[in-house]
Amino acid sequence: MMFYHYPKGYRVPVDLDNTYEGQSCFLAGGSPTLLNEDLTVLDQPGITVMAMNNTASVVPTQLWVGGDKPMCYSPRILLDGRMKHFGVISRRDFEVAGLPWKHLPNTYFFGTKESFTLGTFLNPDRDVAWWKNTFYMALQIAYRLGFRKIYLIGCQFKIETDAQYAYVANLSDKQVNWNKRTYSGLVANMKHLKPHFEQHGLEIISCTPDSPLNDIYRNLTLPEATKEILQDFPQDYDTQACPHSSVFGEQKEK
Secondary structure, three states: EEEEHHHHHEEEEEEEOOOOOOOEEEEEEOOOHHHHHHHHOOOOEEEEEEEEEEHHOOOOOEEEEOOHHHHOOHHHHOOOOOEEEEHHHHHHHOEEEEEHHOOOOOOEEOEEEOOOOOOOOOOOOEEEEEOOOHHHHHHHHHHHHHOEEEEEEEOOOEEEEEOOOOOOOOHHHHHHHHHHHHHHHHHHHHHHHHHHEEEEEEEEEEEEOOOOOOOOOOOOOOHHHHHHHOOOOOOOOHHHOOOOOHHHHHHHHH
C-alpha cells in the first residue's frame, strides 16, 4: 500500500508498511457504548488507538481514519498534529479551516479501489478497498501498518434515533436507517472474513458490549484487553537503571 504526503504542495509517496510490526491496537468506532467505559486507560504508553471519523473527539487517539469529505469531521480533529491522519486521496483539495486538507499536519492520503472480494481483502495492493464504510478501510490500513491484533471498541454496529453516537450528531431517520442497513451487511461480511483474517495472521478481538461480533470473534472487556496488551510492556520508566553515556567511553578505554 502506498500513502501520499503533500509537504509544500508537491506529492511525496510514503511507504508505511509494518511501521507497527507485530503490535496491537484498539480500533475505535463511535457507538454510545463508549460512554460507559473508562477511556482513560487508553491514554498511556504501550496503548495505540486508531479512531474512525469523529470518534477521535471522545477517545485518546494516535491514528485516525476517515473515508468521507473533510467537512464531515470536526476541524479540531483534522488540525491536531499529534495524531497521524489517513484520508482518501480524492478528497485532498477540500478545505479545512481555510486550508486544503492536504496541507494539514501529519496527514497522509491513500487511493481506493472497488474491485475486490472477501477472499482478497487483505492481499497486498497499492490501494484500499472502498466498501462505502470507513471500518473496512481502517482494518486494511491497520493491517498494512503492521498491527496483528485489533481490539474493537465502540463497534456495536447498532444505531437508534435517540442513541446515535458517543459524540453529538444529528442524523435524520432516513440516515439512521441507512446506517442500520450498512451495519447489517458489515456484520455478515465480518463473519465470512474471519477465515481470511486467520490466513493472514490477523486476530480480531471484540471489546464492545452487546456487539453481534461477540458471537463470531473472541471477546474481552476493555480492562481485560488493556491488561493483555500491556502484559509485556515496561510498567515504569526506571530511568535510574539507565547508565550515563560516559560509561561506554570508560569501557572503551579499558
